[in-house]
Amino acid sequence: MVWCLAATLAAAGCGVGGEKPSETSASGGDVTLTFLVFETPNLDAAFWDAAIARASAKVPGVTIKKLVSPNVDRTGYAKQLDASGNLPDILQSVNPAGFAQAGKLAPFTDEELRNFIAPKAGAIAGKVYQLPYNTQVIPVVYYNKDAFAKAGITGTPRTYPELLDVSAKLKDKGITPFVVGGGGADTWADMYPLTATVATDVYHKTPDWLTQRATGSVKFAGPDFTKAAQKVADLAQKGYIDPAGLSRSYADTEQAFRDGKGAMYPMGSWFATSADNTKPGFEIGAFPWPSDDGSPVTPTFTGGGTLVSSSAPNVGLAKKWALAFDEDKQNNDAFVKADGSIPAIKGYTPPSDMGPVYRATVDIYQKGMADGSIVNAFSQEAGDGSLPPGLADKAALGVQDLITGKKSAADFAAYLDDQWAKATR
Structure with missing residues (x-):
């Protein structure tokens, strides 16, 4: 995992000047x-x-x-x-x-x-x-097939409007559409809806967007990134993401999905093995986060x-x-x-x-390789075209405000531009 890493790290080992490793x-x-x-x-x-x-x-x-x-x-x-x-x-x-x-x-x-x-x-x-x-594919949308069936959903969404339609049907049945966490030290876990929308609305159109951001030719406050952020804000405003879930740690968020407290779990591909090994009381499927017109986009690290x-x-x-x-x-x-x-x-x-969830996840990656739809995963980039050190953490904190409504999409984008300036002085 990241890689990113998608879990709470154990407080083990030796600190500076501490016990022998x-x-x-x-x-x-x-x-x-x-x-x-x-x-x-x-x-x-x-x-x-x-x-x-x-x-x-x-x-x-x-x-x-x-x-x-x-x-x-x-x-x-x-x-x-x-x-x-x-x-x-x-x-x-x-x-x-x-x-x-x-x-x-x-x-x-x-x-x-x-x-x-x-x-x-x-x-x-x-x-x-x-x-x-x-x-790693970041994110994959893992979903509860029983919850989809209960809401009368017979297939996975291929376009973003279809994803919104699926979410509305789930909510109408009293099912929270998305499980999203990020509590305590695990603020990074709230990033994946935004990572997905940046992939479909920004990187799909401009693969070297972050490199251009480094030269100042684009800004977070520009129309493409703001549109991606607005999608996340809208999901929360519609009740498709429950802001209360942001208090959950990564482990508790994963467990909430297993416990059926939401139908879709946007998370890095490292969840696949966990899903296969724990076997909750329902079948888990996987699909890529869809773009507006259904064009394939596969964010990876x-x-x-x-x-x-x-x-x-x-x-x-x-x-x-x-x-x-x-x-x-x-x-x-x-x-x-x-x-x-x-x-x-x-x-x-x-x-x-x-197991089947891992195989379905690898299929998403292999299809992305075959159709040339691979793009970077926002906040996970490495090398020259990456965020300045520390900015991914700032972005995760800002996403919490975006989901809770404390920041508008425009406010969030301006906040990232400000944090970029501070990180690169």
Whole structure:
């Protein structure tokens, strides 16, 4: 997950100057490398220990000391460690922005990236600092098939007006159309309706919109982005999104969908495995968020892999280990089974026993690849065409005000322009 990551991270590991990190060793280790990871309900300590051991078995001469981010902001924690002179040697799913420009990270060569489907994903000034090993569709609309049947809905919406019609039918039957959360530290979880509408109304028309925003040729307060924000505000105003749900944590929001407290759950593709594994009392389906005219739009993020510090005691060995970690078939199978990953590794095929929700999710991605409808997922971008550091968090806070009616779409767009200016001074 992000990647993004879609869960509340466990308050484990060691803080700056704290207790000694756990250690997973390769036999006969000649160099010790620290590795910053995160833990979630899907990716627990045992998961990481097993994955580390598999990579270490392929790279003799390495001892890995595992560090665990103690909070949801992995990138912020990495910055804290860096400020104290303790940037880990290898990092998992940390945003490279800022670190790369400051010379803190070692770029990967074209040869080292030869096995990746999108080897230039997330490039910064033409160089790739984070292995682009995983793709996520953000969001997919997961839906309760029983709720749809109860409301007399016989198919999934293909256009945005059809999505509104589906929502109206659900509401008429006393069913909340959308489950959306974002409470506590999980404010990021409220972003996905906006991520969807930015994809259909902004990025579909202007794929390099954020790059243009960086040059000042477009603004959030312009008509396209404001239209995307207005759609989210309208969903809330019509009662299709319940603002009370914003107090729920990510885990509680996911559970609310499983408990039937809403019919549609716009969430990243990492939910697919969870949906298959937990098996609520109804069948879950999946469809892409539709555009106004039904043109296919598939917002994705590719990246999220390991990064290597340019000050690691042995950069070459650290890069070799990072590649072994991200390319290992068993590791990728484990990520698929635990976290719904779609590995962007050439020749990789997921385990044949994956469940129906995961398969439906992968079908959405593969169709997007086939029809050329892939665009970036707003707030998840990486590389040159991405939000300034910290702005995604500000956007998530602003979305709460958009949904509760404290900000109009115009107010929200102006707020993002203001936050952009502050972040880029």
